[in-house]
Amino acid sequence: MRFLIACAMLLCLAGCSTKPGIALNNQQTVIMxxxxxxxxxxxGEPSLSNDEGRQKATLTLSNNQSKPIQIHYVFYWYDKQGLDLLPFAAxxxxxxPANSDADIYSLNGNLDAYSVRVHLYL
Structure with a gap:
């Protein structure tokens, strides 16, 4: 009985040893x-760069159709702990254009901006 109690306590403590923050899958940078x-x-994959002291995220969209496609998109910015940075982008x-590429981008002046995720929809 003592053994089971000790195991239960160890499992509880092991669960408390993780870093604070939200678990973000950094591999999932584009949601469509x-x-x-x-x-x-x-x-493509979003790329991050610095633009006059602000974080800039750029994503290339390729259209392989023979007609232009209209796409809606939103960039979501996160800090190192995986928390949303406000304000949310509109x-x-x-x-x-048909058989062409177009770049979309977002600028964020928050010094805590660390990663970005892009949502694409029609």
Whole structure:
């Protein structure tokens, strides 16, 4: 009985040893609804850079169709702990020309900006 109690206490303590913050999957930087892919839009990976003291996230959208495609998008910024940075960006729209690429970007002046995630939808 003492052994079971000791094991239960160890399991509880092991659960408390994780870093504070929200678990973010850094591999999932682009979230898109299935109609986006069906429409012929292929997104790249967001790249981060510094633009006059602000964080800049850029993403290339490729249209492999013979007609222009209109896409809506939102950039979400996170700090090192995985917490959302406010204010949230407003949704924007771009038309990607036929058989062409278009870059979308977002600027964030928050010094805590560490990572970004992009949501694409029709």
């Amino acid at each position: 609804e299935s109609p986006v892919l069906t429409a012929g839009i292929i997104p 949704p924007r729209t771009i038309t990607v």
